[in-house]
Amino acid sequence: MTPLVGAAALITLPALGTVPATAQTHAAGTVRLAHIPQQALADQLTGRLGSRHAGSFVDGAGNLVVNVTSAAAAEQVRAAGVQARVVRHGIKPLTAAKTELDRFAGTAGTTGLSWGVDVMSNAVVVSVPKNDDDAATKAFVKRARALGQTVRIKRVPAAPRLHLGPGDAITTGGSRCSVSAIGVAGGTDYVMTAGHCTNIGATWSAGGQTVGTREISRFPGDDYGTIRSAGQVQMDNAQLTEVGRPAVGTQVQKKGSTTGTTSGRLVGYDRTVNYQEGAVRQMIETTACSQPGDSGGSLQAGNIAVGITSGGTTGGCGANFQSFFQPLDEALQAQNATLK
Numbered sequence: 001m002t003p004l005v006g007a008a009a010l011i012t013l014p015a016l017g018t019v020p021a022t023a024q025t026h027a028a029g030t031v032r033l034a035h036i037p038q039q040a041l042a043d044q045l046t047g048r049l050g051s052r053h054a055g056s057f058v059d060g061a062g063n064l065v066v067n068v069t070s071a072a073a074a075e076q077v078r079a080a081g082v083q084a085r086v087v088r089h090g091i092k093p094l095t096a097a098k099t100e101l102d103r104f105a106g107t108a109g110t111t112g113l114s115w116g117v118d119v120m121s122n123a124v125v126v127s128v129p130k131n132d133d134d135a136a137t138k139a140f141v142k143r144a145r146a147l148g149q150t151v152r153i154k155r156v157p158a159a160p161r162l163h164l165g166p167g168d169a170i171t172t173g174g175s176r177c178s179v180s181a182i183g184v185a186g187g188t189d190y191v192m193t194a195g196h197c198t199n200i201g202a203t204w205s206a207g208g209q210t211v212g213t214r215e216i217s218r219f220p221g222d223d224y225g226t227i228r229s230a231g232q233v234q235m236d237n238a239q240l241t242e243v244g245r246p247a248v249g250t251q252v253q254k255k256g257s258t259t260g261t262t263s264g265r266l267v268g269y270d271r272t273v274n275y276q277e278g279a280v281r282q283m284i285e286t287t288a289c290s291q292p293g294d295s296g297g298s299l300q301a302g303n304i305a306v307g308i309t310s311g312g313t314t315g316g317c318g319a320n321f322q323s324f325f326q327p328l329d330e331a332l333q334a335q336n337a338t339l340k
Contacts, residue, residue, distance in 0.1 A: 031332045031333050032243070033242075034243060036304070038064045039244075039245070041080070042064055042247060045066055045080055048076070049068060049076065049077075051092045052068055052070055052073040053067060053091055054069060054089055054090050054091050054094060055067050055091060057247060058247045058248070058249035059083075064082050064083065064247065065082070065083045066082055066083070066084055067087045069086070069087060071086065088149070089122050089123070091117075094124055094150055096150075097147045097150040098115065098116060101115050101144060104143070105274060106220075106274060106278060106279035109138075109139055109141075110137075110274040110279070112128075112129050112160070112276070113132075113140070113274050114126075114160060114271055114273045114322065115271070115272055116272065117270065119248055120248070121152060123150060124151045125152050127322060128141060128154070129155070130157060130158075156322060157315075157318065158314060159276075159313075160313060161276075161314045175200065177194060177295045178257045178293070178295060178309065179192070179296060180192040180297060180299075180308040180309070180331075181305045181328060182236065182340040183331075183332050183335055183338060183339060183340060185338070189235050190215065190229065191211060191227040191229070192224065192225075192328060192332065192335075193225050193226075193308065194219070194296035194310055194326065195219030196219045196277065196295065198217035198225025199219050202214040209233050210230045210233075212229045212230045214228075215227065215335065218334070219280070220279055220280050221278070221279070221281065223280050223308065223310040223311075224308055224330065224331035226337075237340055239302075240298070240300060240303060241304075242339070243305050243306075243328055243339050244306065245329070246266060246301045246306065247266075248269070249265060250266045250301050251266075252264060252266050252299055252300065252301045253300050253301070254286070254290050254298065255300070256291075256295075256297030256298075256309055257297065258290075258292060258293035258294045259290060262288045262290065262317070263288055264288030266285075266286050266301075267286055267287060269284055269285075269327075270283075271283040271284065273311065280324075282327065283325060284299065284307045284324065284325040284326075285322060285324055286299065286324075287321055288323055289321060290311075292314060294309050295309055296308060305328050306327070306328060307325030308325055308326040308328055308331060309323070
């Protein structure tokens with residue numbers, strides 16, 4: 001019976017060492033994002049408010065909340081039937097602080113750190129591993145603190161690591177990653193996975209059959225890869241029918257071949273993550289557990305496909321756990337593909 005490869009299925013690749021991937025150039029397509037009413041309303045309101053807003057999120061009760069910097073702006077939000085929260089910092093100073101920190105991404109002192117605008121705490125949160133106290137890191141933290149009250153330093157259990165680990169090798173010396181979703185372009189199916197996975201090997205297998213060969217591989221900078229189907233393995237997206245970017249605070253699920261299905265909260269977008277292998281930008285941060293081998297797996301919210309598992313805190317999923325995901329829509333656009 002032909003094995004079925006769906007979202008977050010187990011994938012195995014030959015251990016070919018650090019074989020350089022050839023990043024092919026493709027015209028970017030247009031991915032139709034899911035219509036998410038709360039996010040659409042938030043975008044509409046923040047667009048009207050301009051610099052008087054500071055982002056939006058969904059609270060624990062499922063209510064949309066828009067951060068604003070004045071009482072007048074709060075009234076405007078409430079008039080639209082949405083909860084308003086008056087905060088100190090608007091979106092412009094927060095974005096400016098994040099942009100300033102991004103200038104140092106990938107430099108000495110930033111390895112193992114991540115940062116991004118946290119709309120719930122109304123600050124740019126810089127996550128620093130609790131045991132990281134070397135001189136270069138201290139210098140960077142001092143520089144970050146100098147940006148003022150828009151920046152908050154948070155100590156986390158450990159540095160994020162790319163999720164690529166051994167296990168259930170199908171080919172000799174194989175390594176294991178996971179599938180995020182299946183795309184289709186020009187009648188050809190493509191597996192969407194992590195770029196740090198596809199960087200390692202060109203030919204991928206599952207259940208003793210060839211899944212396909214590497215088409216695009218982007219890492220660092222981004223973290224996505226695509227695998228062109230060889231036509232031997234049936235591919236399916238299970239319940240995933242749309243691609244989208246849910247509101248911050250939304251409950252999400254991660255599916256991967258190591259930890260299975262785990263749940264958490266979408267913490268924020270546009271995170272800069274400084275892996276040992278290089279900096280990756282515009283990532284999604286969540287609290288959903290992921291571990292080595294889950295790389296390339298699916299981040300989803302119900303039937304909405306959201307992202308590709310990249311990395312996170314290794315060694316367990318306790319307090320202050322962080323996981324990071326490449327937005328799926330960017331990977332689909334690079335392949336000029338849509339969700340199958």
